[in-house]
Amino acid sequence: xxxxxxxxxxxxxxxxxxxxxxxxxxxxxxxxxxxxxxxxxxxxxxxxxxxxxxxxxxxxxxxxxxxxxxxxxxxxxxxxxxxxxxxxxxxxxxxxxxxxxxxxxxxxxxxxxxxxxxxxxxxxxxxxxxxxxxxxxxxxxxxxxxxxxxxxxxxxxxxxxxxxxxxxxxxxxxxxxxxxxxxxxxxxxxxxxxxxxxxxxxxxxxxxxxxxxxxxxxxxxxxxxxxxxxxxxxxxxxxxxxxxxxxxxxxxxxxxxxxxxxxxxxxxxxxxxxxxxxxxxxxxxxxxxxxxxxxxxxxxxxxxxxxxxxxxxxxxxxxxxxxxxxxxxxxxxxxxxxxxxxxxxxxxxxxxxxxxxxxxxxxxxxxxxxxxxxxxxxxxxxxxxxxxxxxxxxxxxxxxxxxxxxxxxxxxxxxxxxxxxxxxxxxxxxxxxxxxxxxxxxxxxxxxxxxxxxxxxxxxxxxxxxxxxxxxxxxxxxxxxxxxxxxxxxxxxxxxxxxxxxxxxxxxxxxxxxxxxxxxxxxxxxxxxxxxxxxxxxxxxxxxxxxxxxxxxxxxxxxxxxxxxxxxxxxxxxxxxxxxxxxxxxxxxxxxxxxxxxxxxxxxxxxxxxxxxxxxxxxxxxxxxxxxxxxxxxxxxxxxxxxxxxxxxxxxxxxxxxxxxxxxxxxxxxxxxxx
Amino acid sequence: xxxxxxxxxxxxxxxxxxxxxxxxxxxxxxxxxxxxxxxxxxxxxxxxxxxxxxxxxxxxxxxxxxxxxxxxxxxxxxxxxxxxxxxxxxxxxxxxxxxxxxxxxxxxxxxxxxxxxxxxxxxxxxxxxxxxxxxxxxxxxxxxxxxxxxxxxxxxxxxxxxxxx
Numbered sequence: 001x002x003x004x005x006x007x008x009x010x011x012x013x014x015x016x017x018x019x020x021x022x023x024x025x026x027x028x029x030x031x032x033x034x035x036x037x038x039x040x041x042x043x044x045x046x047x048x049x050x051x052x053x054x055x056x057x058x059x060x061x062x063x064x065x066x067x068x069x070x071x072x073x074x075x076x077x078x079x080x081x082x083x084x085x086x087x088x089x090x091x092x093x094x095x096x097x098x099x100x101x102x103x104x105x106x107x108x109x110x111x112x113x114x115x116x117x118x119x120x121x122x123x124x125x126x127x128x129x130x131x132x133x134x135x136x137x138x139x140x141x142x143x144x145x146x147x148x149x150x151x152x153x154x155x156x157x158x159x160x161x162x163x164x165x166x167x168x169x170x171x172x173x174x175x176x177x178x179x180x181x182x183x184x185x186x187x188x189x190x191x192x193x194x195x196x197x198x199x200x201x202x203x204x205x206x207x208x209x210x211x212x213x214x215x216x217x218x219x220x221x222x223x224x225x226x227x228x229x230x231x232x233x234x235x236x237x238x239x240x241x242x243x244x245x246x247x248x249x250x251x252x253x254x255x256x257x258x259x260x261x262x263x264x265x266x267x268x269x270x271x272x273x274x275x276x277x278x279x280x281x282x283x284x285x286x287x288x289x290x291x292x293x294x295x296x297x298x299x300x301x302x303x304x305x306x307x308x309x310x311x312x313x314x315x316x317x318x319x320x321x322x323x324x325x326x327x328x329x330x331x332x333x334x335x336x337x338x339x340x341x342x343x344x345x346x347x348x349x350x351x352x353x354x355x356x357x358x359x360x361x362x363x364x365x366x367x368x369x370x371x372x373x374x375x376x377x378x379x380x381x382x383x384x385x386x387x388x389x390x391x392x393x394x395x396x397x398x399x400x401x402x403x404x405x406x407x408x409x410x411x412x413x414x415x416x417x418x419x420x421x422x423x424x425x426x427x428x429x430x431x432x433x434x435x436x437x438x439x440x441x442x443x444x445x446x447x448x449x450x451x452x453x454x455x456x457x458x459x460x461x462x463x464x465x466x467x468x469x470x471x472x473x474x475x476x477x478x479x480x481x482x483x484x485x486x487x488x489x490x491x492x493x494x495x496x497x498x499x500x501x502x503x504x505x506x507x508x509x510x511x512x513x514x515x516x517x518x519x520x521x522x523x524x525x526x527x528x529x530x531x532x533x534x535x536x537x538x539x540x541x542x543x544x545x546x547x548x549x550x551x552x553x554x555x556x557x558x559x560x561x562x563x564x565x566x567x568x569x570x571x572x573x574x575x576x577x578x579x580x581x582x583x584x585x586x587x588x589x590x591x592x593x594x595x596x597x598x599x600x601x602x603x604x605x606x607x608x609x610x611x612x613x614x615x616x617x618x619x620x621x622x623x624x625x626x627x628x629x630x631x632x633x634x635x636x637x638x639x640x641x642x643x644x645x646x647x648x649x650x651x652x653x654x655x656x657x658x659x660x661x662x663x664x665x666x667x668x669x670x671x672x673x674x675x
Numbered sequence: 676x677x678x679x680x681x682x683x684x685x686x687x688x689x690x691x692x693x694x695x696x697x698x699x700x701x702x703x704x705x706x707x708x709x710x711x712x713x714x715x716x717x718x719x720x721x722x723x724x725x726x727x728x729x730x731x732x733x734x735x736x737x738x739x740x741x742x743x744x745x746x747x748x749x750x751x752x753x754x755x756x757x758x759x760x761x762x763x764x765x766x767x768x769x770x771x772x773x774x775x776x777x778x779x780x781x782x783x784x785x786x787x788x789x790x791x792x793x794x795x796x797x798x799x800x801x802x803x804x805x806x807x808x809x810x811x812x813x814x815x816x817x818x819x820x821x822x823x824x825x826x827x828x829x830x831x832x833x834x835x836x837x838x839x840x
Contacts, residue, residue: 072699073716098714101702106793107710113680116710123713508747517692517748519785525748527786537692537750581718591836599721601752624720624751629761633833641718643726650686650731653713657684657735 001127006038006063007121008054010045010070012100019104020117024575025069028118033125037061045070051083058087065128069097069121090133092580092640097124119653120432126652130645141227141617142327143167143571145564148219151179152553153545155201156560157567162210164568169324170205170258171233172215174263176281178202183264185364185372186417187553188409189435189443195367199280206282214322215283222329222514223603225619226540227576231324238316239288240274241644244312246283251304251313252276259292266358269369274304279367288313312617328540328567331524332560333510335546338393338400338500345461346392346497352377353475354462354495357410364417374421376494382422383493387477388414388429389459390626394500394550400521405550407498408434412443414496415452426451429479437554455490457482462495501550515602515622516541523549534563581623581640589614589635596627596636683737683803687714688723692750693785694742700789708793709800712740719743720781721754725765726829728779733825738778738803742792745783755783777802778809795802 007029011017022041030039038057042050045068057063064378066089068080073096097120105262107113123406143166146504147158150172155531170177181187182202184194205211206331213235221232240251257273264277271277271295276286294301295315305313325626340356348354353376355363366372376383394404408430415426433454435444448454459479466472467489474491481488503522504510511518516536517525524543527535544559545551551559571577585596589615597605597614604620605627607613616627616636628638637643689695695716701708717723720743728739741762743755762781769779780799784792 072695072702074696074699096740098699098702102714105705105707109710110709112710116713119713123715289716338838466703512752515752517744517750519743519748525786591833593836599754599757601754622751624719624754625717625720626751626754626757629722629724630757632829632836634829638718638722641722643724646715646717647730649715650727650736651734653686653715654684654731654734654736 003035004037004063005033005035005065005067005125005128006054006057006061007033007036007040007067007125008045008050008069009039009041009099009121010050010068011041011043011453012070012104013043016099016104019107019110019113019304020099021110021114024116025114027123029121029125033122035065035129036125038063046076046079051079051086054080054083058084058089058394063089064093065131066094067097067121067124067126067128068094069099069117070101071100072096072098092134093128093131095124095128095131097121115656116175119655122655123649123653125313126647127645130642131640132642134578134639135434136577138575138577139225139227141570141574141576142229142325143573144169144324144326145217145328145330145567146171146229146231146324146326147330147332148175149179149332149334149545149547150205150213150215151332151334151545152181152201153334153556153560154330154559155205157330157332157544157564158211159201159204159208160561160564161567162208164564166210166568166571168211168397169326170211170213171217171219172213173218174274174277175216175238175285175287176277176283177205177213177215178278178282181553182278182280183266183358183365184361185366185368186413188413189439191346191413191416193282202280213283216287217322219513220321223620225578226538227327227570228619229326229329229540231326231329231587233322233324235320235322238285239290239313239315239317240285241312241314241317242283244283244310246310246312247286247287248309249276249286250307250309252286254303254307256301256303257292257294259289265369266356266362268359268362288315299351315588328542329514330542330544330560330563330572331514331516331547332543332545332556332563333504333507333547335501335550336504338502340392340497340499342399343392346389346459346495347462347464347475351462351464351475351495353383353493354497356408357414357496357498360414360496364414364421368472372421374418383418383424384422384668385425385427385490385492386418386494386496387427387429387462387475387490387492388496388498389462389477390428390498391458392497393502395431400500400502402521402550403434404500405434406501406552409440409443409552411496411498412447412452415447416450419452420449424493425453427455427477427492429455429457429459429477431456431458437552455479455481455483455488457469473651481611501546504547507547510542514538514541516543523547528587534559534566540570578619579623581638582618582621582634583616583625583628583638584615584618585616586635586637587611589633590614591633593632593634595630595632599630681804681808683711683800683808684735685712685738685740685796685800685803686731686736687712687740687742688717688727690714690718690720690722690743690750690755691718693744693748694720694782694792696786697742697784697788697792700786701793702789704789706789706793708796711800712796719749719751719754720751720758721751723758723761725761725768726825728765729825732774732778732809734743737806737809738780738799740780740782740796740799742782742784742795745785748785758778774809775806777806
């Protein structure tokens, strides 16, 4: 071996040095490990002085490889690569050993910690000598952005980007933008009318010269990589010619078919077979619902066509496809509500006057089915007492263990609206009250003063079986009041179930389509839960709003803006570096067996029929190395993770057995088991 | 016979995105686990060539852990499923060599599961400790050809795959 390796052991203050004998480790590496010409220990390697140490040694000692024993490479690999690069050494000739996260912080026995530290340093020294020079490639970033989902988060992200002068394609699968927020009546804790604050934003989107609004459309296919994504969209047929439609609404007026609207009105109201979800819909064009349209059912009617003043109805219209090139993608696909039917003891669907939170939003909404009057299911009676049940389908290990984050505040808002509009008594059954943002606690106080009743306890059941006088014709809510340690039966006229937030039913398919990860419960996974909440592990794909986890409107808006800021910095820098960690097929070794072809989920491997060998498109390769491991002819090498590099790392890690010395342990390790 | 207390050596192959981050988290959260595991970072559990495991065992490791993202959470979409399939075949092969099942382990650990990863490592170490040393390396020392044979395996495999023209 002719490489000259420099080994640097970081004390990290006392984080490493407190548990590992760093000086001894550096001396040992210098004396025992082949190839090591410089071995030092230093208080803080990541400090500028520590980095200078490396740079000086590269220049003066002619180091050709660098090993830094410090923290996790996820923290400071970039730092030390840059230091190497500054001194003229290819950054990929530097390797880190995680002495802090994998040794000093997790090991109680000092002797064993020292041995493990030696193993990790030895592994890195062995490996680094097989590492190769690599060059990161730079590719241009397209200034166009795709935003998927036009709820409040997607709207915010689109407007920020469009205002900055960049072209945005905003895709929404429903006929109108607005998302869940458009369905709400008021917003907590300020009691602003949701429509009053949302609809101006919606029309901004509709009129913005830089926003290409693609409503009633879905993403079919995504290919490419950061800076250069190719997206295929399906623009579903509305059966309305958008270029001719003026949005006058005569077709809706004349349509003879009434349909229960279980999307926007949550099953509380009706729409026509040709419809706009709500009056302020953006865009203004209606949609013909072919499942319910009389013409599509029976072949006659066409009332809309007869009355349309601009001949904009087209029963023959087909879905069209659109191919877009974008540099970045923001996903803001939102949430679904927990299906309250899954908890039969709460009676939803069986007991008429049990409502879901979304149904109640529509009931309360001035433009809703009752014009904002809070009425029982019969449509005439005002309730005199209302129970609100929190955490329905959330904080419940049978369904979702997470907290849905918005229900406490929505419940307070509902309580206020019920008392204001009907003067009814309101009982709130909660587990914990969590009003934890600006102005929320104050709103809770206000409701306490307004006389809303709070009962701490999860409701056992909602029933109409009368057991005591006074319960006739009522819904009885049975719960344990855990603050007084007693069972209570409270008869009420109306029950509202605060349905929890769940990830979209198709979240996993969407994650797969865009190549990002999601958690077991379907929320999209951010790059870092604290420091990088809107980026994903896939470069160029960002997430905003409730698709990442339950959150309220202010948090969704903040994420929408944050995601657009991240995209803007990508666009303004113009170029993006792509890690050179990709696989390569060596033509002369490839037998053309094609085993690798189907292994790649990114379709980066093609078969060259002429040469009868497989070829990797390195722009598409993400560097996972699965094909490398699978190739029976070992014709594929994975840059920076080659077989040679990993074999030598194994050999290095097992320094104490390979050389036959044996690990000398005084006592069997009795480490504490994690709590 | 060696009278020293037996300290098993486990080589861990951890994927860059979930399990290696779980190990980072175990560190940050100061979760203590036994130091008998030595970790190698790979980009994906799908990168783990069965020959890595054989090599580690041949060189003297007493056990090997492969850790990756949970099914459905793979950074590379579905490559951990490929690791899972490969692991089943590997176990089959190891059984025919007479290597006990508990010496190799496939562990899912998300980036948030530092505690779970540490527990799995402790659990595996205890199981391997109970099994005692894997004496492959001893045999290898007696007969230097074993390693050469393992290295030849891939070539022989490739030859066997060649279709005569």
